[in-house]
Amino acid sequence: MPALMPIPEDLKVPHTAIEDVQGLSIGLLTASVGLTFLTHLGFLTGQTAGLALIISYLSGWSFGIVFTLVNLPFYAFAWKRLGAEFTLKSVFCVIALSLLVDWMPSAMAFSYLDPLLGTAIFGVLTGFGLLGVFRHKGSLGGLGVIALMIQDRTGFRAGYVQLIVDAMLFAVAYVLFDGRVVLYSLFGAVILNGVIAFNHRRDRYIAD
Template identity: 25%
Template sequence: MSSNKLAGVFKTLLPILLGTAVYAFGLLYFILPNQLMEGGVTGVTLLLNYAFGISPSLSNLLLNIPLFLLGWKVLGGRSIVWTGIGIGSLSFFLWLFERLIDYGWILPFETQTDYILVSLYAGVTLGAGLGIVFRFGGTTGGSDIVARILGRKYGFSMGQVILTLDVVIIGMSLFYIRKENILYTLVAVFIASKVIDFIQEGAYSAKAFTIISDHAPEIADIITKEMERGVTLIPAIGAYSKQAKHMAYCVVSRQEIRRLQRIAKSVDPRAFIIISDVHDVHGEGFKED
């Protein structure tokens, strides 16, 4: 592996590690000691802890391993490798903070009165952690894998699947925690979603890329193969140079922004890239009518 590729790997790896560390800290410092909830597989790990005292780091790893293997088979190894790193690092940091709390080196923020304060800080912490992970092309596994598989097989949007799973899991928590805590959880979830949007540099569900380059066809081929996103090549003529070239147009989710930028710049460092907000997207890979 060349030094440039190695540097690119570390530029992605280190933020994902930082994001999962922040997320794990928020779960164990704010969420768990105050019996709040989360969605997805993380929510299941919290339920297992509340009901049976099972370690979140252990349950997170055990629940995600079969999902990761299924995702590897259905979605392909290359597209899910950063998800595997996210799963592993989140489980590690959960284990690390569990040990630090057990040894008394970290004292969790536990309260009986300031649940609004806990909800706000939990939302900011979890949102910041996930926002960093998503911005650099990673995920923490769980419901993200399920959503991508169902989207590939049955055309469901990721948002629909994740929302449904979150509602089911948070609803199940009513058997183990107070309904007031569920309401505080919704505050934390709302704050987290806004922080994720802020870190992702936009509140929209997708971004449109217009790439003007002498190597636009090659860029389009790599995007199609590695990201499995459709690309449209548009003939163009430079007004100054009068030379014919192509523009590549592609719409991607927020999590894929940095990945597409890296692909374009790796093929043509001089590529002219325009990134636009997309208010609503209908079609394969996004919202289906």
Template identity: 30%
Template structure:
């Protein structure tokens, strides 16, 4: 399984020899990232899929609780905000909180603003995962992230020496395994593809040397 999007996104490793982003550019990128993540979640939800990380947990709970996926995403993420501060600092934590608020807002707007009547799981897995990956990438390039289990894995790596990538893979596998109790096995298989699509975006473009802003 590819590296987790959350683990990748919270470790930017960007070169600092480019032109810094303005505050308005940061705000715009965070809005764009939130919109893309909310849209990707809507696509996965329409196809009855889950995915890895905190997004997967939110999707899984959304099949049991009548709340927008983005709202659940934010509520479940609340305990992880403290880990974001410990792992990446206060600035990153506050931006993560803002991102979660934005995802909750746009997810709620999407729920009442449009309706996806039908989505083939193959398309939803690839397109939805790709859109979420691009949203996470936009956030990471502007020193923000979605929080979640990736923050905990980074914290465990720094404090106990656990490999963050391997820990996140174990968590993602546990989430997918738990989803068998809620969704059909074939949906779980497509869900694994969605997680791979998210990671593929970050593996391809979230690397030092591919970007000079910070």
């Protein structure tokens, strides 16, 4: 089987503004639904969202507020390294996701949610949501920015970068939370990062 080659720049077709709006909107809606499953169960995830959830659970503060604040230091880095378009789209996505996750529980409730199924649904939906955001030159947090930069510069998959960071975050969470919570959460994070690692391939995706 021949090796996959990167798509030449002159063959890439840029997204239109309308395509960006629909792509980001679908990605954000999908990711927020997945996170709603996770937060209903009281579980965690990785990256800056995971850090925000830990702070939110321990402090009682709104996830949306904490998530927005946690990401602030990364915007200057993103602007310098990845450009204005990526940074502005990421700021929009983080704020929009924060509002959606805070609003979702008032619009969607569960009488019962199996923990294993709930974490699996979280991983799949949030993974697909992240893919949509990535493919329209945005991100959902600071660690996503770093992971994408590492992938672009070295070829090491963004999903694998995030999985390594997640493992360190969960090690800290294991000290703070019940082991059952951490294990279920780790299961969801593995699914999420697997979705990204297997599907976020720029050599297979022409539009940029």
